[in-house]
Structures are given as structure tokens and as C-alpha cells.
Amino acid sequence: MCLLKVYFEDPCLGRRLIVENVILISREGNTIRILDAEMNETVLSDAEIATIDALNSTLILKRPDI
Numbered sequence: 515m516c517l518l519k520v521y522f523e524d525p526c527l528g529r530r531l532i533v534e535n536v537i538l539i540s541r542e543g544n545t546i547r548i549l550d551a552e553m554n555e556t557v558l559s560d561a562e563i564a565t566i567d568a569l570n571s572t573l574i575l576k577r578p579d580i
Contacts, residue, residue, distance in 0.1 A: 516571045520548055520556075523564060523576045532556060532575070539573065546575065 518536035523529045535551040546563075548556040558575065565574040 517551060518571050518573055520573045520575060522558075522561065523574050529574070532558070536573070544578070 517534070518539075519531060520533045520536055520539070521529045522532050533548050533550050533554075533556050536548055537551050538547075538549040540547045544560050546558045546561050548558070550556075560577060561575045562578045563573065564576040565572075567573070
């Protein structure tokens, strides 16, 4: 089974891998919580979902437009 990979996309720095083997993503206000298969939690503030690609098992996050 191929689990989700989460990337953060920055216009200046490009796309970078944040978390692999993601099993759960939740959003609470401007905070996104990501849980991987080893039960490690990553918390990102001021991020929004740009793209969900189910075929390639990727989720792209970006900073909200201000």
C-alpha cells in the first residue's frame, strides 16, 4: 500500500518533502496536523491545501495568499 506524502511548496524555494507515510491529516483553524504511520505528529501553522493528487499519493501545501 502506498501512503500519502506531504510536500510544502514555496515560490522561492520550490517543493520540499515534509512527511512520508501519512495516515491522518486534520485541520484546526490555520493549523494542519499530520500523523504518519509511526505515530509521529507534524504540526504546520499558516498552511493551506493547494493540491491533493490521489493517483500519485501526494498532498501539496502552500502558504495562504495574503
